[in-house]
Amino acid sequence: TTLDLCCGTGRHSIILQRRGWTMIGLDLSKNLLAIAKRNMKKERVEFPLVRADMRHFPFRKQIFDAVICMFTSFGYLPSESEDMKSFKEIRRTLRKGGKFLLDVANKDHVIKVFQEREWAEFEPFTMLEKRSLDLQTSRLLSQWTIIRKDTGEVRSLQHNVRLYTFQRLKQMLNEAGLKVKEVYGGYDKKEFTLDSSRMIVLAERTVN
Secondary structure, eight states: OOEETOOOOOHHHHHHHHHHHHHEEEEEEHHHHHHHHHHHHHHOOOOOOEEEEETSSSSOTOOOEEEEEEESSOOOSSHHHHHHHHHHHHHHHEEEEEEEEEEEEHHHHHHHHHOOOEEOOOEEEEEEEEEETTTTTTEEEEEEEETTTTTTOEEEEEEEEEEHHHHHHHHHHHHEEEEEEESSTTOOOOOOOTTTTTEEEEEEEEOO
């Protein structure tokens, strides 16, 4: 059984379930889980969806073969110590030798290519993204203003994520009892460098 941590609308877990994996999705957002439920129905797959906090899993010890946390769903908690609680819960619920796959943005790359403003054109809407980067707290604050082309309706969204270097992430995982086995710079398993936009870390639950 594999846990899709912060599963959102279920886009990863639905694909994996269709490929024969046994999935469980966990997320705190009621709205996203409702969308995931609709998506599952549409794709004709079924697996449990659990609403819970990533710092406190409602699962017993050593229940999962693997845990995945995809596409920068990690780093939104108030502090590093809160992120650490999540790593410890992952370790607690993984079987011995169980794997954890974490996919986040690479802090070094974000700093290198950082832009305060960016316009993007899509068919139904135009989007302005304003960003601020706090190097003391390693947090990236992004504010999106979305303007619909047909109605002129304006919507604003923002998110605030903590960025990690590989060295810091490796240290924290190690402290939590998760040993890093591999790190990739992209979904095609390419080599991880300072210029990699993604940081995809594969860790394993230590035996002790």
